[in-house]
Amino acid sequence: MNKKEKSWAEGVTAVILGTMQDGGLPHIGCRCAHCQAAEAQPQYAACLAIVDGRQTPPGVYLLDATPDIKHQLNLLADVLGPHSTRPNRLRQLDAIFLTHAHMGHIGGLPQLGPEAMAVQDLPVYAAPLLIDLLQEARVWRPMVNGLALRPLHPHQPISLAPNLTITPIPVPHRDEWGVGTFAFHVQGPGKSLLYLPDIDAWTLWAETAVLDTVDYALVDASFWSNDELGGRTAVAHPLVPDTLVRFAHIPGQLVLTHLNHTNPLLNIESVSYMQTCRAGVQIARLGQDFPL
Ligand SMILES: [Zn+2]
Ligand SMILES: [Zn+2]
Ligand SMILES: [Zn+2]
Structure with missing residues (x-):
């Protein structure tokens, strides 16, 4: 086990x-500079693990089951x-806790x-x-037969262990x-986190104040600008500058x-990247961890 794990x-x-x-990255069928550069070093679809080292063996929970799950589980091999x-x-x-029904x-x-x-x-x-x-x-029935499917209800916390709960909050x-x-x-026993990978718009959500109450808020940063869409109609996600x-x-x-x-946040030499860092906001990194 290395020091990090x-x-x-x-x-x-x-x-x-x-x-x-x-x-994920590269994106299927895309030959943009980001995707070509990522061929040697792919990046995985958004996912978060919660590891409870107070239990033996550690409790290990996954937020979302992405198409990259087999690689992501290997990052948890030691725990x-x-x-x-x-x-x-x-x-x-x-x-596993699922946010919603989309492919990623x-x-x-x-x-x-x-x-x-x-x-x-x-x-x-x-x-x-x-x-x-x-x-x-x-078509998924053989797989579903191996799962114990359990319902989530808005704002009803699920206790994973003493002083560790997860609560679903509906988002548009x-x-x-x-x-x-x-x-x-x-x-967690010491700190709290919000995991919000997808939302259509901050203005459509009545519960943005929850961000003020948590220690870490991992939020949807899909797009920096509508220019990324190559003329297609605007995709429903908040733009990063508006979020900042x-x-x-x-x-x-x-x-x-x-x-x-x-x-452009994928390019650490971009103006967008510098602007985000200067604002004091972090851009998520694979393996980055947060004590809870
Ligand atoms: Zn691309
Ligand atoms: Zn989605
Ligand atoms: Zn998504």
């Missing part, structure tokens, strides 16, 4: 396992440890099925209508199936994540 095995820690919009009967395999996670957030679920990890009774928490959607998908976000989208509020202005009173709490492959 050792610290994850003490207390409660949130660990960033992915920072990109649903399609997961070996499977009880298959020593070459990792122990399965203690639970549920696209890793098939990896849990009989063709791959073959999990058994893995607790997966989701909105009740998203659970219905998963159960209705016949493109919703093709009418199943809803959640942000997650995680309260709206939350200018709490820059130290903000951590930007869920970046689209077009976002």
Whole structure:
């Protein structure tokens, strides 16, 4: 176990396992400079792990199941440890919490099925209508049979361990199936965190004040500007400069994540990157951790 992972095995820690919009980097079919540069070093879709090192073995929880889940689990190898009967395999996670039904957030679920990890009774928490959607998908039935699907209800905390809760908060976000989208509020023994990878607009949400109350707010930073869309109509996500202005009173709490492959923040030499750093706001990094 290296020094970094050792610290994850003490207390409660949130660990960033992915920072990109649903399609990851490179983005399929894209030959932009960011995507070409990332061929040798791909970046994963947005994901957060909560590791509770107070438990033996550590409690390990994943927020969202991304298409990159197999690589993301490997980053947790030392805290997961070996499977009880298959020593070459990792122990399965203690639970997964799903924010919503889009590809980057549920696209890793098939990896849990009989063709791959073959999990058994893995607790997966989701909105009740998203659970219905998963159960209705016949093509996913063998995988769903290995899950213990459990409903999430707005503002009802779920206790993971003493002094560790996760609470779903509804957010407005493109919703093709009418199943809803959640942000997650995680309260640890010492600190709190908000995980909000997707939202259509800050102005459509009545609960922005929750950002003032947390120690860390990991928020949707998909796009810097509408110019990234190559003339297509504006995608419903807040633009980063607007987010920086709206939350200018709490820059130290903000951590930007869920970046689209077009976002200039991917280039550390860009004016946007410098402007964000100068505002005192962090841009999420793979492996970055937050003690809770
Ligand atoms: Zn997303
Ligand atoms: Zn690209
Ligand atoms: Zn989405």
